[in-house]
Amino acid sequence: VTARLDPVGQRSETVRRANLSAIVRELHARGPLSRSELVARTGLTRSAIRGLIRELTAAGIANEKRAIPLGTPGRPSPLVRLEPERASVLALEIAVDSLAAALVGLGGNVLASIRVDRPRDHVSLDAIVGDLVALAERVLVPSRRRSAVIGIGVAVAGIVRRSDGFVWMAPNLGWRVTPLGQVLDEALGLAVPLEIANDADLGALAEVRRGAARGIDNVIYLSGEVGVGGGIIVDGRALAGVAGYGGEIGHMPVNPDGRACGCGSTGCWETEIGATALLRRAGRPIDGGRSEVDALLAAATDGDPVSLAALEETGRWLGLGLAGLVNILNPGLVVFGGLFEHLYPFIEEPVRAMLDERALRPPRDLVGLTPSGLGDDAPLLGAAELAFEPLLADPARWLRPRDTLAERATA
C-alpha cells in the first residue's frame, strides 16, 4: 500500500548508504555487537559487513575490540561499538514544571545531564531560552565536548510544526505562535541543526528505542500533566501525519457535556484525565501541580477514600479513552508516562476493567499496559534520538576526517 512520490528504485551507492545506516542504527540502538550478530540482524553477508565496519572504524565512528573474558572457555568474539565521544548531541526539554539539558553520545550514552525546576515567573520566550542556554553551557563542559556536537534536539510541551520549530500552541507554558526554533538556535550559537518536536512524540521515540516498548512495533505512549499528549508508533515509525501534528490524543472528544478545554473545544479527554480533573475530584487546589498530586497519592496510599475515589474515576475515564484508541490503532502496548506513570499503581485496575468493558475483544486481548521505562526523562532522551537521526539515516555523509565531523552537521 503506497502512494509515495519519492523515488522508489535503489541504485548501488544508495544501497551502500542504506547498509551503513542499518549497521549504525543497530549499534546505536542495541550497543556493542559481534560481526556474527550484525550478520544475523542485518541480513548482509559477512564480507559486506567487514567492508562496512572498515569504513566506520577508519572514520573513527566505531571501533572493534575483543570483550574482556569472563572466565568462560574460548576467546570472546571482538565486538563492534560506536565511539560515544566522537559524535554527540545536545538534548533540551521545556516541560511545564522543569527545564532540562543533556549531552548524549553516539550509542545513547548520557555524558552529562541536568534538570531544574522551571521558575514560574520565567514564562517569556526570552527568559526560558536564557535559562536553557545556561543549562546547555553546563553540560557542554569540558570545552572539547562542544566541538563533537553534531545536532540539537528539543522537546517541548506544545503543538509544534516540525519543519521549522514553530510552536503553534503551548497552553501550559502560556505560549501561542512562538518562533522557538529560530530564537533558540541563535541564542545557542552552536551552528548545528536544531530540531524541535512535541514532548510526547519524543517520549514515544525514546521508549521504543531504549525503554519499555523496545522491540514493539505498534505503541501508544500516553503522557502529560495538566495537558495530555501522546506519541503513537505505527509499524515501528512515529505517526506524524501530514505536518507532524499527529498524536494529539488528549484532544479526542469523549464527553459532549464535559468541561471547556484549553484548546477551545469541550469535553476533550484531557479535561477528564489530566491533573486538573484529578485534583478537582479530590477537592484539592486544581493548579497545585505535581506537588499537590504527590500529596494526593500519599493520601491515597494511606487509604484516604476521597483520594482513592478520585483516582478510580480518573482511571475509568483513562480506560474509556484508551478503549477508543485500542479500537482505532490495535497497538501491542500502551506506555504510561509523565503524570500517568506516577498514577499507574492506582489506576491500573479501573483502566483494565474499562478496556474489558468498552474495547473490542480482539484488539483488547492483544494490548499490554506498562508504566514508562524511562520515567520523566523519556522526552529528553527522545530529543537526543531526534538529533541523531540525520547521522543514523545516512552515516556515509559523516565518514570524513575526524576534525570536520561536527562541520558536516551544517553541510
Next chain:
Amino acid sequence: VTARLDPVGQRSETVRRANLSAIVRELHARGPLSRSELVARTGLTRSAIRGLIRELTAAGIANEKRAIPLGTPGRPSPLVRLEPERASVLALEIAVDSLAAALVGLGGNVLASIRVDRPRDHVSLDAIVGDLVALAERVLVPSRRRSAVIGIGVAVAGIVRRSDGFVWMAPNLGWRVTPLGQVLDEALGLAVPLEIANDADLGALAEVRRGAARGIDNVIYLSGEVGVGGGIIVDGRALAGVAGYGGEIGHMPVNPDGRACGCGSTGCWETEIGATALLRRAGRPIDGGRSEVDALLAAATDGDPVSLAALEETGRWLGLGLAGLVNILNPGLVVFGGLFEHLYPFIEEPVRAMLDERALRPPRDLVGLTPSGLGDDAPLLGAAELAFEPLLADPARWLRPRDTLAERATA
C-alpha cells in the same frame, strides 16, 4: 524511528527484486508509462530500467509499444504497459445488503464485474459462500480466464484476523467467530492464495491507489451503513496494528450517556452516525436499510424539515468524532464512502462547522473532505489490490515461463 526485527541490510539480489517491484507497482497504479517517466518516478538509471523491462516483457508480464500518434509532431515514445489478461485476481465482497464479484487484470482493468442484492434469508455461512461461488463462476467465463487467476481477495463487513481470514465478528451479518477463509477457499477450489480483510480497510486501499485519495499519504476512509468502519492510511501504508484490527473508528467512544452498541460497549461513534441513528432521528423504521435512507434523502431534497434536522444532527456527530480523529492522525484527507457518500451533500456543512469548533486549528487547516471517488465498489476494488499484493511486492517470483504463472501463486 524503527523497532523492526526484520533484516534491514540489502543484498544485490534483493535490490533487483525491489527494483522490479518498484516498476511493476508504478505501472499497476498509474497505467502505461514511457521509459523516461519510469526513470523519473523510480530514480533508477536508464540502463537499469532497460534491463528490468526486458525481464518483464520476456516473462509476458509487460509489453512495450509505441502509442498511437495523436497528430502531434514527432514520434510518440513507446509506452511500457502491463498485460491485463496475463495475471488477474478474483475479488469478492460480502456487504450487508449485497454480494459482489469481479475479475480484475494486472494494471487494475476490471475484466468482469457483478453485484446482486444479498437475499436477507441467506444468512448462514454456507448460503453466503454458495452465492459467492455462483457469482465467481460468472466472472470466470470464458474458461481461459480461470487459469490466469493468481489470487483471491475478499472484503467483508466485519472484524477480520488477517493471518487466516477468521471473521471474529460481523454483527450486521449475524456472524460471530466464523472460519470464512477456510470455507470459501475450499468451495471455490481455485488453489490460489485467498486473503480476507475488512471492507473499510480495503476501501481505503482502493481510494488511495485509484480513487479520491490518489497521491495522498495520510488518509481516513470513513464507511459503513448500520455499522461504521474506517480504513486509515499513515505515510502511504495501511494502519493495521499488531493483528490487522486497526481502523475500527466506529467504536470510538463519543457519548458516555449514549446508546448500547452492537459491539457490547456504549455510546460508540457508530451509535450516533450510523444508518440506525439517522433513521431514528427522522422517525423512520430503524431497520429499513438503504431504501429507507434513500427515501429520507428524497424527502430532505424536497425540504422536509424533520429529515433535514436528522441529517443536520448526524452531521454534527460526524464532525465531532472526526475532530478527534483529525487531532490524533493529522490526515490530509477524509474520504466519505458507503452510506456517507450518499449523505455527503447534506452533512458537509455541519461536519465542517464541528471541525472548526472542535479540532485543533493546525491539523484542522490541513485536512480536506471529499466523497468517495469509487462509490460502493471501493471495497471490491480494494480486495483486488489485496490479492495483487504478492505479485507487486516480488514480481521476480513470477518471472517464469508463461504456462506456470498461475501455478506460482501456490508456491
